[in-house]
Amino acid sequence: MEGAPEHSCIPPISQKNAEWKGHPHPHTRARTRPKGIDGGAGKESQKGGWLVYVITSGMVFAKMKSRIVALVVLDAALVVLAAWMGVCPLGAQSAAPPSADATGRAPGQGMLDRLQAMMAGGKSAWTPEQLAVMERLRGAAMKDPYALDELRHLTYNIGPRLSGSPQAAKAVEYVAGEMRALGAEVTLEKAKVPHWVRGEEKAELVSWPGQAAGTTQKVVLTALGGSVATPPGGITAEVLVVDDWDQLHALPPGAVTGKILVFNHKFDKELAAVGNGLNAYGGGVVYRGAGPIAGGAVGAAAVLVRSVGGADYRIPHTGQTAYAPGVPKVPAGAVSAEDADMLKVLTSQGPVTMHLTLTPETLPDADSFNVIADWKGTEHPEDVVIVSGHLDSWDLGTGAIDDGAGVVVSMQAIHLLKELGIHPKRTVRFIAWMSEEEGSQGAAAYMAEHKDEAAHHIGAIETDLGADHPSGIYFAGKEALGGWLRPVSTVLEAIGAETLTSSPETGEDIAGLTELGVPSFAPVQDSRFYFNYHHTAADTFDKVDPKHLNENAAVVTVLAYALADSAEQAPR
Ligand SMILES: [Zn+2]
Numbered sequence: 001m002e003g004a005p006e007h008s009c010i011p012p013i014s015q016k017n018a019e020w021k022g023h024p025h026p027h028t029r030a031r032t033r034p035k036g037i038d039g040g041a042g043k044e045s046q047k048g049g050w051l052v053y054v055i056t057s058g059m060v061f062a063k064m065k066s067r068i069v070a071l072v073v074l075d076a077a078l079v080v081l082a083a084w085m086g087v088c089p090l091g092a093q094s095a096a097p098p099s100a101d102a103t104g105r106a107p108g109q110g111m112l113d114r115l116q117a118m119m120a121g122g123k124s125a126w127t128p129e130q131l132a133v134m135e136r137l138r139g140a141a142m143k144d145p146y147a148l149d150e151l152r153h154l155t156y157n158i159g160p161r162l163s164g165s166p167q168a169a170k171a172v173e174y175v176a177g178e179m180r181a182l183g184a185e186v187t188l189e190k191a192k193v194p195h196w197v198r199g200e201e202k203a204e205l206v207s208w209p210g211q212a213a214g215t216t217q218k219v220v221l222t223a224l225g226g227s228v229a230t231p232p233g234g235i236t237a238e239v240l241v242v243d244d245w246d247q248l249h250a251l252p253p254g255a256v257t258g259k260i261l262v263f264n265h266k267f268d269k270e271l272a273a274v275g276n277g278l279n280a281y282g283g284g285v286v287y288r289g290a291g292p293i294a295g296g297a298v299g300a301a302a303v304l305v306r307s308v309g310g311a312d313y314r315i316p317h318t319g320q321t322a323y324a325p326g327v328p329k330v331p332a333g334a335v336s337a338e339d340a341d342m343l344k345v346l347t348s349q350g351p352v353t354m355h356l357t358l359t360p361e362t363l364p365d366a367d368s369f370n371v372i373a374d375w376k377g378t379e380h381p382e383d384v385v386i387v388s389g390h391l392d393s394w395d396l397g398t399g400a401i402d403d404g405a406g407v408v409v410s411m412q413a414i415h416l417l418k419e420l421g422i423h424p425k426r427t428v429r430f431i432a433w434m435s436e437e438e439g440s441q442g443a444a445a446y447m448a449e450h451k452d453e454a455a456h457h458i459g460a461i462e463t464d465l466g467a468d469h470p471s472g473i474y475f476a477g478k479e480a481l482g483g484w485l486r487p488v489s490t491v492l493e494a495i496g497a498e499t500l501t502s503s504p505e506t507g508e509d510i511a512g513l514t515e516l517g518v519p520s521f522a523p524v525q526d527s528r529f530y531f532n533y534h535h536t537a538a539d540t541f542d543k544v545d546p547k548h549l550n551e552n553a554a555v556v557t558v559l560a561y562a563l564a565d566s567a568e569q570a571p572r
Helices: 058-063 066-084 111-120 128-143 146-158 166-181 245-250 269-273 277-297 337-349 400-419 441-449 451-456 480-484 486-495 511-515 546-565
Strands: 018-020 042-047 050-055 185-197 201-207 217-219 221-223 235-242 260-263 302-306 332-335 353-358 361-375 380-390 426-433 457-462 470-476 499-502 520-525
Touching (some): 128 400, 128 546, 146 166, 146 546, 166 185, 166 361, 166 400, 166 426, 185 441, 235 337, 260 337, 277 302, 277 332, 302 353, 361 400, 361 441, 380 400, 380 451, 400 546, 426 441, 441 511, 457 511, 470 486, 480 499, 486 499, 486 546, 511 520, 520 546
Parallel strands (some): 260 302, 302 332, 380 457, 457 520, 470 499
Antiparallel strands (some): 185 361, 201 217, 201 353, 221 332, 361 426, 470 520
């Protein structure tokens, strides 16, 4: 863990990973590799009578999902309340993003290095014939249009797939049908999921310094997932802007009461530009997740956050927020970065008043499903390797990069096994998860249904960081996985996807399996541009480069086959 003192009140973001370079231990900067999220990643310490968690995984905040949020949120609520009472110095550790540490290709880790390591390091888990099968799968994935065709249908024909929506239900039916058509054994496993609908969302300034008489000024925003509504006619209140937790804490008691509180934490574009998009996201997402609780705790009328993303086209980014028991629920939205800048400037000049209308509704939980499709193993059908993405999406765009792409590259794995007539020893299990965005209720249902089967889960793959070029594979579990996978990375070198990177987390939906010791994996995707579109109206089909999508399909298909057909199971 870097730069996070023991007394830290606000969970810091640590460097995401240590890159695995064929050494016994990660030899990048000193850092810990926390195990798990809510159970293991929190480091408890006592401060002023308040239990404070120091979170050590960057992925934790980067992913910002319910189990995580629940922890963050409860912590944040305590922190805010404590701070207000002068117990704990709020912002003792701000959520400043870490220094850049690109996770690209390992310098000096060429083919020769790995061959030498292989010769020194023992036998491969795959025969030359199996490696040749991997090369065939890789080649087919780079040519076959199936993944792109499926993504086009999911996004253009079905559209956004918000949890609980008719489109999400249609997508379940569609994907299940496609998997049946391939000859896979399909099961729909039930999950109760949130059913939140967006409603109207608009805001305008009604008074500000320098205002021309009789005018208002539009503010571009969107409601955060799970937000409660304003009254139908909206609220009118003074705007108060803070850049971070420190500035909130520095305000005198009562300063926030009745106001629209804006968290103006800037997305670190430079960090994203050098390939650390996930860390840049992690630096801001804490405000989206916990900001409404922090504001609600001190009497804000509503809370707005600066959008957590890098786009420059005055476009707001939605995403799930959360409330905490005992803290008033206040309407919550995200303003575009440009509007956050404007609010910052105008409020520094004098009083600014906003009229804000958000009318989302939280309907009763809906019945939905994870789509599960098994390509049965020939020798050990009871042993499964999961290849997956999440089928739900936000509603502003059409969920192409988040996470239609993850679903279709996983569908492609089954499709290519069929096309090439390949039947591995173990079962390859495709899963399209439901409701990842609003709390991973689908994953929770799967864990409940399969809780006694961890030993039969040989590996789990999830793709949920878009569809840009993959430079290799993240793995979570034993360090030995890095060496074990080396022959696979050699196959993937032809498409520039040969790195092997140790990570505490690989995907939110498979995090429960990771915690149970199931070796877990994800493609290492180029994250420089992902957060420009993520959770916005611009997450659409055209953002996916067909070649890059195929590369991702190649990575997950080759890896799924490798895990399902290896001589021995992956180390765990
Ligand atoms: Zn996602």
